[in-house]
Amino acid sequence: MDKILVVYYSRTGTTKKVAEAIRDELDCDTEEIISIKNRSGAMGYLFCGKEAALKRVAEIKPVVKNPADYDLVIIGTPVWAWNISSPMRAYLMRNISKFKKIAAFCTMGGSGDKKAFAEIENICGIKLVASFTVLTKDAGSCDKTIKEFSQKIRE
Ligand SMILES: Cc1cc2nc3c(=O)[nH]c(=O)nc-3n(C[C@H](O)[C@H](O)[C@H](O)COP(=O)(O)O)c2cc1C
Structure with a gap:
């Protein structure tokens, strides 16, 4: 089985809640990106x-896990101003070329996910093998979505 x-x-x-639900479903590792700035x-x-609207790159703490050690990296971010969050942009830009496969x-509150997914693909230079969106109000009740996503990942 792939290392995820x-x-x-x-x-x-x-x-974070959704990331932890994926971890529980796939029994995989997690890494939380920590912003240096108080937000x-x-x-x-x-x-x-x-920062998001201007596509700025945030300052983040060094990560512990090397994405190159994994067959698949699943990237989770809130949508900010119809873009990815600036701390996630920083992580992706620091690790360009280390990703084998990404999902x-x-x-988000309501819109911007498609643009955010396109930006992730643009930065990493590879296509997403799978993706999904959870509305903020549904974060505690998205088990079915996570199960379907995990099923696709395992195929
Ligand atoms: C600065 C900022 C900008 C946001 N812009 C959007 C947006 O463009 N579209 C949207 O649907 N939600 C937007 N949101 C809402 C967040 O994406 C949403 O609440 C998300 O679930 C928060 O995730 P978190 O609790 O993990 O930080 C924005 C939130 C913040 C803080």
């Missing part, structure tokens, strides 16, 4: 929105 890593960034816990509160929200998921 779920890498995610989560500002307020939604994406909490209203000011943090505005800062994140601006992805987004969490």
Whole structure:
């Protein structure tokens, strides 16, 4: 069976919840991307929105796991201003050429996932083998979506 890593960034816990559900379903490793900047509160929200809209690269802490050691890396990010989050952009850009196969998921309030998935493919230079989106309000009740995604990953 393929060695799988779920890498995610989560500002307020939604994406983390989905990442942990995937980990439980696939019994795989996880890596959480940590932003160096404090992004909490209203000011943090505005800062994140601006960074994402301008496609800036955030400062992040060094990661522990090497994506090159995995057959498949599953990338999880919240949608920010119809883009991927700036900490996830930083992770992807730091690790270009280390990914063998990628899949992805987004969490979002309502729109922007397609653009976010396209950006992940653009940065990594390879196509996603699978992807799915969870609305923020459904993050606690997306077991069926995760099971279907995991099934596709295992095929
Ligand atoms: C700065 C910022 C911009 C956002 N922009 C969008 C957006 O363009 N489209 C959308 O559907 N949701 C948007 N959201 C909502 C988040 O994508 C959503 O709440 C997500 O589930 C949060 O994930 P997290 O709890 O893991 O941080 C935005 C949230 C933030 C903080």
